[in-house]
Amino acid sequence: MKYILILFTAICLIQCKTKKSATTPVATPAYAPSEKELSIAQKNWPNSTTEQLQEGNTIYRTKCTKCHENFEITSFSEKKWKHEINDMAPKAKLTDLEKENLSKFILSYREANTVAPK
């Protein structure tokens, strides 16, 4: 009985160790906001974080694709986006926080990546 217990513990330890080392490399996030995007977000919403922009991106890619494909963010003006976000947030059943993170992401991404003058 004692040996079984020791063996069992040993297996557990080995498995835990294997599992840990397998997950150690941090997965690269699919979207990493640029410094420019973050500083634009912080200009409009002080204390904005990289995580909030990533969260906004995730909301856009998941909750905003239930009825239609994602639109190219840079192809609409800021005014149009603000209007659409207000219009679409209830359709996507976003919470106030989700809507805010989505706005942070869309508006800062748009401003940072739009080539033509506003």
Ligand code: HEC
């Ligand atoms: C319940 C379905 C539904 C969901 C969810 C939804 N949309 Fe829409 N969306 C529509 C419909 C229908 C239209 C076209 C008619 C309109 O403007 O109301 C539209 C139009 C748009 C347009 C305008 C496109 C144009 O060419 O003018 C944008 C931008 C947009 N959606 C963004 C979003 C975003 C961002 C989200 C996530 C918050 C979202 N949508 C979630 C149904 C949806």
